[in-house]
Amino acid sequence: MAHESMETVAKEFPVDAGVDRTDRKKLAKMLTRIVGSSHVLYAKTRGVHWNVVGPAFYSLHKMTEEHYEDLNTAVDDMAERIRAIGFAAPIGISEMIENSVIDDQKKLLPAHEMVKDLVEDHEKMARLMREGVAAADEVEDVKTADLLTERIGVHEEAAWMLRATIS
Numbered sequence: 001m002a003h004e005s006m007e008t009v010a011k012e013f014p015v016d017a018g019v020d021r022t023d024r025k026k027l028a029k030m031l032t033r034i035v036g037s038s039h040v041l042y043a044k045t046r047g048v049h050w051n052v053v054g055p056a057f058y059s060l061h062k063m064t065e066e067h068y069e070d071l072n073t074a075v076d077d078m079a080e081r082i083r084a085i086g087f088a089a090p091i092g093i094s095e096m097i098e099n100s101v102i103d104d105q106k107k108l109l110p111a112h113e114m115v116k117d118l119v120e121d122h123e124k125m126a127r128l129m130r131e132g133v134a135a136a137d138e139v140e141d142v143k144t145a146d147l148l149t150e151r152i153g154v155h156e157e158a159a160w161m162l163r164a165t166i167s
């Protein structure tokens with residue numbers, strides 16, 4: 001027998017923690033772009049981790065592992081933030097890709113080209129995070145602003161590290 005009274009599909013729920021619904025909805029949309037982008041970058045980073053060859057193999061293999069592990073944790077935190085402000089988080093890969101500002105890696109390229117792409121992607125992420133912080137600040141969602149501010153530095157550092165290996 002179906003438990004009709006038991007709601008098991010995530011949907012918007014009321015939140016009264018100091019930020020208006022309209023503002024939270026806008027932020028949820030921004031966070032969805034950020035989560036989608038971070039997820040695509042996570043997958044792309046693993047692609048480099050697995051396929052990198054050449055003199056920088058060991059350092060790039062290790063570095064990309066640190067980066068995708070960080071992205072994995074960050075995606076989780078940011079998707080859960082969407083839930084905490086009352087909205088549904090992305091449900092699958094298609095939704096992640098649709099909302100991503102990062103292009104999926106579709107073919108294997110020489111290592112330095114893929115790493116150069118990652119550098120640009122991390123810089124793109126830093127810019128997206130800045131937009132996110134501005135949007136969160138505007139509605140005084142200090143928690144979201146805090147979460148995203150932290151991410152700016154992480155992406156800037158990742159861009160620097162990756163760039164240094166191919167310089």
Ligand SMILES: [Fe+2]
Pocket residue numbers: 049065
């Ligand atoms: Fe591995």
